[in-house]
Amino acid sequence: MAVPLTGTFGLARLALRRDRLMLPLWVLVVGGMVASGVGSLEALYGSPADRARLAASMNANSSLRSLYGPVFDDSLGGLVAWRFGVFAATLAAVMSLIIVVRHTREEEETGRQELLSAGAVGRRAPLTAALLAALVANAAVALIVTAGLAGQGVSGALALGLAVGGTGMLFAATAAIVAQLTESARLAKGLTGAVLGLAFVLRAAGDAGTEDGSSVLTWLSPVGWPENVRPYGGERWWVLLLIAGAVLVQTAVAYVLTGRRDVGMSFLPARPGPAEGRLATAGALAWRLQRGGLLGWSLGFLVTGLVFGGMVEGAADIVGDSEQARQIFERMGGQNALTNAFLATMVGLFGMMAGLFVVGSVLRLHGEETSGRAEPLLAGALGRLRWAAGHLVVAFGGAVLIMALAAVGLYASYGKDFAPILGAALAQLPAVWTLGGLAVLLWGAYPKAATAAWGAAGLALVLGWIGPALNLPQAALNLSPFGHLPKLPGPEMAWTPLVALTGIAVALTVAGLWRLRRRDVAC
Known part of the structure; x- marks a missing residue:
């Protein structure tokens, strides 16, 4: 041996x-x-x-x-x-x-x-x-x-x-x-x-x-x-x-x-492709490369939404067993306040997981570049921005799809309030896109540090999941883009943080693509 x-x-x-x-x-x-x-x-x-x-x-x-x-x-x-x-x-x-x-x-x-x-x-x-x-x-x-x-x-x-x-x-x-x-x-x-x-x-x-x-x-x-x-x-x-x-x-x-x-080599070799190419655009290639991952995330969010939706009524029953908890939630707005709080927690968890999806999808560009597969494509008439745009459409658009499917799953098993649940799910997107924009900036400007985007997504997950249990101050929770989102579904809707985070996501993405045009490939 x-x-x-x-x-x-x-x-x-x-x-x-x-x-x-x-x-x-x-x-x-x-x-x-x-x-x-x-x-x-x-x-x-x-x-x-x-x-x-x-x-x-x-x-x-x-x-x-x-x-x-x-x-x-x-x-x-x-x-x-x-x-x-x-x-x-x-x-x-x-x-x-x-x-x-x-x-x-x-x-x-x-x-x-x-x-x-x-x-x-x-x-x-x-x-x-x-x-x-x-x-x-x-x-x-x-x-x-x-x-x-x-x-x-x-x-x-x-x-x-x-x-x-x-x-x-x-x-x-x-x-x-x-x-x-x-x-x-x-x-x-x-x-x-x-x-x-x-x-x-x-x-x-x-x-x-x-x-x-x-x-x-x-x-x-x-x-x-x-x-x-x-x-x-x-x-x-x-x-x-x-x-x-x-x-x-x-x-x-x-x-x-x-x-x-x-x-x-492997015991299950990859199947050979067709004799003639079938992908005419950079967007079609990006979709071909990422469709499997998007399908997996979509099914996962839908099934998990079905599981979480079936828990909503159960959460209300638990509070009913505790007189002290019942009084607290009555002061907060009664039984509906508990239901909304539970749904907001579940939707927030979906949003943080969607952040992992969008970072991974964006960093597929980094993988294509470092593996040498991007260089032959960019050696022809295909420009860098068109090549990157195909993957970014899948990343940012895919986040919309999986959050919508999470809302469908929640509603299908809960059976009530589809519009508020869908709105709450889509309200997570500005924070999700902000993480994606950061990944674009790191990859475009500092490709060697591109994987640090995983650290940002992980930090957001830690702050959102464990931060409240550790009683961290609000200033620490605000380090995550999800800390600025309104708690939906609920009685109040705050548009300012959603618009601001969307603007930040756009700015980060534009800055990353601008730097991509001015650096060497796979450097």
Whole structure:
């Protein structure tokens, strides 16, 4: 085994160095989300009686069980594990698949791996290095989760930390297999993400049908295994062995596959295109390149909207169990105020996720440029602005489509107030476009720093999702463009921030395209 693994630690150090900004951000988001949950839930449900009523309400509501899973214990630690466990495990899985694909298939697709393999690098060293980088990230997440919840009980905290980190490694191994099957890094991420999405849906369907996580569908889903570890609810340590076994089996399969193919090749080669070209314009090419991703995002937003819409009435029922919460919401405007607040929260989450879509779609231009595929196009009569415009139409227009589909999904399962829900969803677009405009500016003016746009989108997500739970000051929340949007649906509509953010998005986009015309390609 010495020869196939030659150079592993050098490649692992290189991977960690390349990800020195991305990995800490992911680790802090995933781990910090869970650790911060203690304070936020304690402030809302300070007494054991309040927490017991909450647990009973959650377990009685199938829609909320499908989203968060069942509550196995009404202690503060148990509620944190219920509220954040599923999402932390899912985010750890996303982080891990990005790491593994980035340092395996993406390296081969760009040709860098072939150069490295010409030296003293073993056949299985790149895959091992990628898995080691994922292991470091997931171990850091597990450590933060364990340390953050240790005050509520070390045993439960350790169980939750290992469950979240183990789920991340499970999907890292899944991504390692998929990276051997496909020639495209984008397709590898998409297929692994589809597996993760299917696992989430299976778990949601299983938890909706039972209150104790015993559904066959829940056990068929790897995302359902962390909740069945039952942190703070009588830990089932043997479920961690199930996760570890799945990681080892998948890793062994990935090692076998990587040893049976050449660098740059795959077991599922790309189909050859038609003998004669069918794409007459730059816009048609951009649509061809990005339609798969847009379709995936569209389906995801529609299905998630259907799930969230079914939770609206359940949120009102929960407040009905708490006299104190009932009085608070009556002062705010009664039952309608709660419904609007819940819908505003869901729509805001969709907006922040749409920010990730628009940044990724814009940065497809950066990928086309750095891979050398843009240069032959621009060597002819095609101008830079026309080439970029095709992708930007898909990015900014696609954001409109997926937000509209999210609204359709919410309305279809909620059954009321389509116009206010659609308006609230579309009101998120100026902030989404602002993130897209920033991505255009970074790519057009500073292409080497273009990936920093992911950091901006991640910061917006962190501030919008975790910021309120951490009681961050409004000045910090306003660092995100979403912090300036009106809370819709609601009684008041503020047009000024929408117009201002749209103007900023236009200015950033124009500035980025202006700089694109004045710099070298792939410099």
